[in-house]
Amino acid sequence: MSKKPVRVAVTGAAGQIGYALLFRIASGEMLGKDQPVILQLLEIPDEKAQKALKGVMMELDDCAFPLLAGMEAHGDPMTAFKDADYALLVGSRPRGPGMERAELLAVNGAIFTAQGKALNAVASRNVKVLVVGNPANTNAYIAMKSAPDLPRKNFTAMLRLDHNRAASQIAAKTGKAVADIEKLVVWGNHSPTMYADYRFATIKGDSVAKMINDQEWNANTFLPTVGKRGAAIIEARGLSSAASAANAAIDHMRDWALGTNGKWVTMGIPSDGQYGIPKDTMFGFPVTCENGEYKLVEGLEIDAFSQERINKTLEELQGEQAGVAHLI
Numbered sequence: 001m002s003k004k005p006v007r008v009a010v011t012g013a014a015g016q017i018g019y020a021l022l023f024r025i026a027s028g029e030m031l032g033k034d035q036p037v038i039l040q041l042l043e044i045p046d047e048k049a050q051k052a053l054k055g056v057m058m059e060l061d062d063c064a065f066p067l068l069a070g071m072e073a074h075g076d077p078m079t080a081f082k083d084a085d086y087a088l089l090v091g092s093r094p095r096g097p098g099m100e101r102a103e104l105l106a107v108n109g110a111i112f113t114a115q116g117k118a119l120n121a122v123a124s125r126n127v128k129v130l131v132v133g134n135p136a137n138t139n140a141y142i143a144m145k146s147a148p149d150l151p152r153k154n155f156t157a158m159l160r161l162d163h164n165r166a167a168s169q170i171a172a173k174t175g176k177a178v179a180d181i182e183k184l185v186v187w188g189n190h191s192p193t194m195y196a197d198y199r200f201a202t203i204k205g206d207s208v209a210k211m212i213n214d215q216e217w218n219a220n221t222f223l224p225t226v227g228k229r230g231a232a233i234i235e236a237r238g239l240s241s242a243a244s245a246a247n248a249a250i251d252h253m254r255d256w257a258l259g260t261n262g263k264w265v266t267m268g269i270p271s272d273g274q275y276g277i278p279k280d281t282m283f284g285f286p287v288t289c290e291n292g293e294y295k296l297v298e299g300l301e302i303d304a305f306s307q308e309r310i311n312k313t314l315e316e317l318q319g320e321q322a323g324v325a326h327l328i
């Protein structure tokens, strides 16, 4: 007996990340090789964008994906999000060279007010929402606050690209396999203030911190490399990350839906006050996932260096949050 299709809404479906994302969702990489999907694709109600969306849908058709049970093109979130079980909110403007992500709030923030309201009105009550559009943490906060009838825990921000980047840097430094890295976390904001923390990380049971044993490398190479990787990619590509971002979105949603078997991953989630992070702050935390729910890893020791880094990224997030009060 095959599973009933689930409805997956993706915004910005004709953009860079959308193009790197949709085919992997339709192939089963996000929700499993036994889970049929109906794609509900949202683009701006502009002739050129809708035409580009139709082109993407033609290519999806031409892949003859067995799991693609249906596809819809939309220009209005109120129809795009109807009965959505999953919503990947990518649609928004990317930054260019020399910009900080927070500068995008002026053009992107209001998108997430409207889309949060639409999710609140028409999506499944159990909808899992991932905000990718930058600045992701604050846009996820806006969407969550615009959807008062949906559980707060349904709304998340993408810190998984940062998590994957940190793991890749640690693998390179230690010469070990990236798949063997456990108990890694990236705290805070998807911005250069993020705090990639390998103090608890292990590789086949051995401490990563002890393997590396180099606080200077940690503070002056590892942290800035991970924190500024987005800008480095824009500098190199001339465009912001897309395939690696799509990959992170797949990882985030797959783990949330199908579980992590006890492995820690990083998700941007609304704080309930743990680690001194004020309630509702959309913050990168370590979580494990099981039965479609994430669970915060609590009780981790926060030393003076870590507290200083966490305070810095929290202060930045609180500033962004204060700056969008008019959008909620």
Ligand SMILES: NC(=O)c1ccc[n+]([C@@H]2O[C@H](COP(=O)([O-])OP(=O)(O)OC[C@H]3O[C@@H](n4cnc5c(N)ncnc54)[C@H](O)[C@@H]3O)[C@@H](O)[C@H]2O)c1
Pocket (backbone or CB within 6 Å): 011, 012, 013, 014, 015, 016, 017, 018, 042, 043, 044, 049, 090, 091, 092, 093, 094, 095, 104, 108, 111, 131, 132, 133, 134, 135, 136, 158, 159, 161, 162, 190, 240, 241, 242, 245
């Ligand atoms: N959180 C992360 O780790 C991460 C990683 C990479 C990119 N991003 C962000 O993701 C966003 C998208 O990046 P991209 O490279 O795909 O950009 P892009 O410009 O290639 O595509 C964005 C698409 O969104 C559409 N769009 C704009 N406003 C929309 C709206 N209100 N509703 C629906 N669609 C809308 C545009 O028409 C466009 O097709 C940017 O904000 C970028 O900064 C975040």
Ligand SMILES: O=C(O)C[C@H](O)C(=O)O
Pocket (backbone or CB within 6 Å): 094, 095, 101, 134, 161, 229, 230, 231, 233, 240, 241, 245
């Ligand atoms: O850096 C950007 O603007 C894109 C994205 O957030 C990234 O981290 O690659």
